[in-house]
Amino acid sequence: MKCAEVHPNLAAFALGGLELAQTAEVQHHLASCSRCQKELRELEEVNRALEAAPSPSADPPAYLKDEILARVRAEQLSLSNNKESEESSSLEEHSRSSRTSRFNRFKDLRIMLPSVAAAALVAIIALGVFFGFLREEAPVATIQLVPTPQEAAGLKGYWGVAEIYPQPSGNQQVELKLNNFEEPKPNSYYELWFVSGERRISAGTFTSVGKGETRLLLNVPPEASNYHTLLITEEHFDKDPAPSNEEVALKGEMP
Amino acid sequence: MDIAVRDLLDSDKRQNSSHPVMSRRTGRLSDEQLMTNLGGAEVEAALSELYDRYSRTVFGVGLKILGDRSLAEELVQEVFLKVWRSSHTFDPSRGSFSTWLYRVTRSVALDIYRKRAHRVRPVPDGDSHLATERDSSAGPQEVVDESWLSWRVSGALEMLDAPHREVIDLAYFGGLTQREISERTGVPLGTVKTRTASAYKRLRNELMVQDTSRAAIR
Numbered sequence: 001m002k003c004a005e006v007h008p009n010l011a012a013f014a015l016g017g018l019e020l021a022q023t024a025e026v027q028h029h030l031a032s033c034s035r036c037q038k039e040l041r042e043l044e045e046v047n048r049a050l051e052a053a054p055s056p057s058a059d060p061p062a063y064l065k066d067e068i069l070a071r072v073r074a075e076q077l078s079l080s081n082n083k084e085s086e087e088s089s090s091l092e093e094h095s096r097s098s099r100t101s102r103f104n105r106f107k108d109l110r111i112m113l114p115s116v117a118a119a120a121l122v123a124i125i126a127l128g129v130f131f132g133f134l135r136e137e138a139p140v141a142t143i144q145l146v147p148t149p150q151e152a153a154g155l156k157g158y159w160g161v162a163e164i165y166p167q168p169s170g171n172q173q174v175e176l177k178l179n180n181f182e183e184p185k186p187n188s189y190y191e192l193w194f195v196s197g198e199r200r201i202s203a204g205t206f207t208s209v210g211k212g213e214t215r216l217l218l219n220v221p222p223e224a225s226n227y228h229t230l231l232i233t234e235e236h237f238d239k240d241p242a243p244s245n246e247e248v249a250l251k252g253e254m255p
Numbered sequence: 256m257d258i259a260v261r262d263l264l265d266s267d268k269r270q271n272s273s274h275p276v277m278s279r280r281t282g283r284l285s286d287e288q289l290m291t292n293l294g295g296a297e298v299e300a301a302l303s304e305l306y307d308r309y310s311r312t313v314f315g316v317g318l319k320i321l322g323d324r325s326l327a328e329e330l331v332q333e334v335f336l337k338v339w340r341s342s343h344t345f346d347p348s349r350g351s352f353s354t355w356l357y358r359v360t361r362s363v364a365l366d367i368y369r370k371r372a373h374r375v376r377p378v379p380d381g382d383s384h385l386a387t388e389r390d391s392s393a394g395p396q397e398v399v400d401e402s403w404l405s406w407r408v409s410g411a412l413e414m415l416d417a418p419h420r421e422v423i424d425l426a427y428f429g430g431l432t433q434r435e436i437s438e439r440t441g442v443p444l445g446t447v448k449t450r451t452a453s454a455y456k457r458l459r460n461e462l463m464v465q466d467t468s469r470a471a472i473r
Binding site: 010054055 | 325
């Protein structure tokens, strides 16, 4: 065999994909051809690199993209809502000194409507994107989430419910219903934790809540079934990913 | 891992560390242009396109690092949210988008790894005990560092077109001979061999071209 005949077969040879007779021919040629030996060494390096490749069947689930885009939409709304609130606060401060109470009442309504509309829109997006709210099966556990003492003062109609649904994958899906839950501070978000003693598992993060009821679907791994306390904490972007004990907002225990 | 070490050294000598790999695909916005669009009105379209290009690589490398599908899904979600939230920190003059995305992926994976390092596993007697997710002989930093080669190879595979990717999948991952691939796909044996040789050559070139500067990933 000449180099020109061996060359196209070298990659297949490196892969061990030639028939026995052809394999023997290539081996015979390689024994006396330094050029093809060099070529083979380079191909074998590709082989070694492929050992590090992820499995070709490693595809993320199809719904993941929609969930990510939904969270982006929700955070955008939340951010614009915060911005509106800040602008409104500034406007309110200015108006207080120069306008009558009648005008102030009109202004308050004008400020409040976009916030309520945004919160409602977030809830609608959540309902539209996260399938399964119309499920028929009953949850395996329903946990009442109540404000922690430091957060409870002065809050009315402020509650949460978490319903747990086992999934075929072994994960647990948590349907979280929050009512009149304050939006997180700027550059912050909420995180739901399953807690057992000093150990915690995160069920995911969210930011968009507000007046009225908001629903979210989150997932936790099977191990969370041994964690009987649920906490919602307020976390800060770009800080330590560990949970912040000082800013617990809601807490609940498995019945 | 000879190829990794040698290519890392080779690539440090190259001048085009900021060469946008994806822009070589004609008729499409480059990764860098999409990153710019994340700051404008086309945010969803831009993020969606970046997701289509890289989610398999992020997920596959996540599986390698974290060894768990649900954690790899969490990784993909957090990585692409971070791409959106932190798009303003991406500077194309300092390296390609792929390298920047690898840094983001590594950072998020490390966070998830640490958060989940100790988890409770049920045992048959109904009690529970602390268990680590991975072999403790490899620290999280080491595990994550090993992922750079995985990232690069996955990216190189993504650059292959479907017919070339198919022969690699069937030959390397499926363990089929060239004749078996020909029989399974209906493609002539000579074409299968040509595609295999061509795919290997492209993989070799991609692995050498990619921005592999060690400094760039730190």
